[in-house]
Amino acid sequence: MTYKPFDLTGKVALVTGGNRGIGYGMAEALAQSGAAVAIWGRDAKRNDEAVAALSNETKGKVKGYAVDVADETAVSAAMAETLDDFGRVDFAVANAGIGGGAASFSEFPTDVYRRVLSVNLDGVFFTLRETCKHMVERAKAGDPGGSVVGVASLAAIEGAARNEAYAATKGAVISMMKSIAVEHARYGVRANAVLPGWIATDMTSMAQAAPAFAEKVIPRVPMRRWGEPKDFGGVAVYLASDASAYHSGDLFVIDGGYAIF
DSSP states (O other): OOOGGGOOTTOEEEEETTTSHHHHHHHHHHHHTTOEEEEEESOHHHHHHHHHHHTTTOSSOEEEEEOOTTOHHHHHHHHHHHHHHHSOOSEEEEOOOOOOOOSOGGGOOHHHHHHHHIIIIIHHHHHHHHHHHHHHHHHHTTOOOEEEEEEOOGGGTSOOTTOHHHHHHHHHHHHHHHHHHHHHGGGTEEEEEEEEOSBOSGGGHHHHHOHHIIIIIGGGSTTOSOBOGGGGHHHHHHHHSGGGTTOOSOEEEESTTGGGO
């Protein structure tokens, strides 16, 4: 008999940046577990492709929304549209993010710094603020519960040279999730952070092609391979499900053991 708390039938999941990479890996598992899924992403074509693929994975509704999470007005409008279409949001993953480094910290361009913060920090803040607003209102109406996740990075807890802006945003996401967890527990809302390690996505394409990574970095991963988007499906389903009903304010490091080696 299947462990029933992992059945997400009747739940609605929102995944930002869900049309590819880690976000898609999460969305796919959520759909396969029975959830209806809302995909937010800037690229409408990729959204459509993800929706078409996910629609074959679930009996629940799947829909995409063209959203730039760095745009506060766009996020508010997208949340209103999502709630109008789905009626509720039970689980939200603030996954959308970008990279952005420099030759050195002393030469770090201010425009790159601002752009990275606008997506990786402001985008998480806007997305989860709107989500929590909905969950609190629902709880006050007698329907408590929900789960939110911020996707951080190992860069938040390790020294990421020449990536100070990116690291700063990811460290801030961890602190934000802990604060959300404490404030919203009374409404039955959990908040956790997921910290990916070296994962094979579009964002890491240059590193994947670099001989130095193949020779010096990946051999330091105890599992001796790049992580894949599908490696995040299980944690997404767990955090969306009733199986994690008492699990909040935690960090889920998904890195093949890299951080401890």
